[in-house]
Amino acid sequence: MIRVLIIDDEPLARLILTEYLTAHVDMTVVGEYSDGFEGAKAIQEHKPDLVFLDIQMPKLTGFEMLEILDEVPHIIFTTAFEEFALKAFEKSAVDYLLKPIPQDRFEQALKKFRQLHATQSATPLIESLKSEIDKETLERIVVKNGTQIKLIPIQQIYYLEAYDDYVKIHCAEGMFLKNKTMASFEKQLDPKQFVRVHRSFIVRVDQLAKIEPMEKESFRGILRNGEKVNISKSGYTRLKQVIGL
Structure with missing residues (x-):
């Protein structure tokens, strides 16, 4: 049957x-x-x-x-x-x-x-x-949190972080895991709002409070909530293009 x-x-x-x-x-x-x-x-x-x-x-x-x-x-x-x-x-x-x-x-x-x-x-x-x-522009992200299903609006996301076969989604309500690649998110997120600043990080631009120089032409981004993300040389170049520096 x-x-x-x-x-x-x-x-x-x-x-x-x-x-x-x-x-x-x-x-x-x-x-x-x-x-x-x-x-x-x-x-x-x-x-x-x-x-x-x-x-x-x-x-x-x-x-x-x-x-x-x-x-x-x-x-x-x-x-x-x-x-x-x-x-x-x-x-x-x-x-x-x-x-x-x-x-x-x-x-x-x-x-x-x-x-x-x-x-x-x-x-x-x-x-x-x-x-x-994965080619569609994202307006929100759907994740499973235990047995619960959660919808995360793009506007609530601070940054994304690579984590083995998953991506950590850092947002206003905490951190959630999504079984998806960073490359997929990079394609789907609005490039005017989100920038791949490092192989392990995608940042929502308006959440960056400060950028500090580090060693070997690398940088560190300080977010408005105090969290820190790594910024590579190429990521810094992409970031400058978006924010107009």
Whole structure:
């Protein structure tokens, strides 16, 4: 039996998807959820084969939800906004459905899923998806703090610090770990606000209070909260370009 989850904040969309699925006796809907927080928990609990996932949801978007999952099933995105649907399709989703969802289009998406489910793991698709997500400009960062999911607005970040396979996010509420590379953050963060000042540090420029010279053409940045970050020669050059020195 193929296990299906529906994660969509619109009750009508969930109802339509459920009705369409009743014609497929080898599929069972193991849950319906209206937001990404509950949806993420449900995926971890039920381990579905297929998820119908809305892109634009309150609290947590579909893309943000995928970032915090350890294992991701096949995904068919649903959306009312065509520009998001096209972007989702380009991001190697199983398929996308544009609301209101016609039944013939739904059947096409299921046919594509069945072909992939029989021959291919969802992992390559999701890795490709995450790679594409890394090209999007960040407005906030989603992290897991134990069993809790936290959203950190970019405006609250002081600096980022490399930490093995993780990145430490230093912000107003403390420090949080994100399983992501510094290079990914460097691509996604606004270069006018954040500068890679060292291989181990990305700093929000307006948090720098002072820059002190150190040995061998290196520097040290003192932040407004008193914390210190290393600044390399090349990082100092990039920093000067941004602040206009």
